[in-house]
Amino acid sequence: MASQTDTFDHVVVAGDIGGTNTNLALVGAKDGKFRILFERHYRTKEEYSLADPFGRFLAQARLEMAGTVPTACCISGAGPVVDRRIELTNAPWSIDGNAIEREYGMRVRVINDFTAISYGVVLLDPERPEEVTRLPHLDGSRPLPEEGIKLVVGAGTGLGVGFLALKGDHLEAYPSEGGHITLPVYDEESRVFQRWLEFKSDFVPGAEAGVSGTGIANLFLFFCERESGELGERAKLVLAASEHDRPALIAANADLDPVCARAMDAFVRLYARVAADLSATFIPRGGVYLAGGIVAKNETRFLQGYRFMAMFEKSYREHIRSILKGLPVMIVKDYSISLFGAASAAVLEERK
Numbered sequence: 503m504a505s506q507t508d509t510f511d512h513v514v515v516a517g518d519i520g521g522t523n524t525n526l527a528l529v530g531a532k533d534g535k536f537r538i539l540f541e542r543h544y545r546t547k548e549e550y551s552l553a554d555p556f557g558r559f560l561a562q563a564r565l566e567m568a569g570t571v572p573t574a575c576c577i578s579g580a581g582p583v584v585d586r587r588i589e590l591t592n593a594p595w596s597i598d599g600n601a602i603e604r605e606y607g608m609r610v611r612v613i614n615d616f617t618a619i620s621y622g623v624v625l626l627d628p629e630r631p632e633e634v635t636r637l638p639h640l641d642g643s644r645p646l647p648e649e650g651i652k653l654v655v656g657a658g659t660g661l662g663v664g665f666l667a668l669k670g671d672h673l674e675a676y677p678s679e680g681g682h683i684t685l686p687v688y689d690e691e692s693r694v695f696q697r698w699l700e701f702k703s704d705f706v707p708g709a710e711a712g713v714s715g716t717g718i719a720n721l722f723l724f725f726c727e728r729e730s731g732e733l734g735e736r737a738k739l740v741l742a743a744s745e746h747d748r749p750a751l752i753a754a755n756a757d758l759d760p761v762c763a764r765a766m767d768a769f770v771r772l773y774a775r776v777a778a779d780l781s782a783t784f785i786p787r788g789g790v791y792l793a794g795g796i797v798a799k800n801e802t803r804f805l806q807g808y809r810f811m812a813m814f815e816k817s818y819r820e821h822i823r824s825i826l827k828g829l830p831v832m833i834v835k836d837y838s839i840s841l842f843g844a845a846s847a848a849v850l851e852e853r854k
Contacts, residue, residue, distance in 0.1 A: 516844035517577035526559040529845035576611040576848035578618035611851040616662035620675035622843030623791045634832040653786035656793030661710040682708040686775040712772045715749035721765040737761045774813035793834040
């Protein structure tokens with residue numbers, strides 16, 4: 503019987519290492535298409551290093567995928583890459599590409615988690631609703647991506663930004679710290695919020711302070727302090743929850759509690775302003791991709807009443823408004839995007 507190695511042009515190991523989960527997958531690639539062949543999930547904080555779950559994963563893969571031998575690997579994680587290492591910002595251990603390469607004898611690439619997402623969006627079909635939702639502009643148009651830069655903006659625990667540009671015959675993903683640009687304020691309420699954040703830190707706040715899970719929690723606390731009457735029971739439950747659990751609770755109660763609703767609505771509008779400012783910088787005719795679990799889980803709030811797009815299209819200059827109105831804006835719905843992106847990066851490394 504032919505092995506999966508014979509069926510695909512490449513079989514690689516893809517890894518997505520987060521503060522909560524360590525996800526590893528065997529991925530087959532053929533003619534630019536990727537398919538997960540074998541996948542396992544581990545609890546990051548229950549592991550002592552990446553080597554332990556990585557070894558168990560390979561052992562299980564050999565048993566269940568007999569004859570399928572990966573030839574390369576790409577691991578993504580939250581944090582900057584230095585000498586093929588990532589000191590994880592939200593986990594008790596690091597990713598060491600050199601150590602994995604020595605121990606397991608395969609070519610290893612280590613990339614930032616948002617670089618992996620950026621590689622992944624190239625694989626999405628903008629005409630497949632199960633993969634992306636194309637946001638309508640105020641005139642009802644839903645432009646398709648053209649050739650050009652692709653911009654990825656993703657709010658999760660923090661705010662990730664990446665972009666892709668043509669390099670030779672393929673799109674190359676580039677890391678960015680764009681999530682830390684200055685928080686874009688646009689009216690008196692957002693200016694008061696900015697000053698409220700600045701009072702709590704030592705400098706003007708970055709975009710991440712309002713556009714992320716942490717940002718949702720910040721907005722909620724800000725609006726709680728501005729409430730003239732007594733908070734509702736649901737808002738009180740959110741305040742009683744741990745900081746880690748608050749963003750999800752705020753989103754879950756946004757249709758049931760007025761303070762949660764104000765926080766989520768402000769989050770969407772600030773997200774739109776960040777995406778618009780970055781779009782004016784890159785002019786991403788290849789598409790603006792809104793990634794991360796928050797936007798995918800709260801898609802209705804982004805679409806409702808053109809809440810996101812009405813703020814995205816605003817500018818003080820007509821020619822910028824014209825550019826923004828013509829850009830494809832898409833919500834990424836595929837939760838395996840990081841693994842597919844890491845697999846794509848591994849294949850690109852093999853071709854070098």
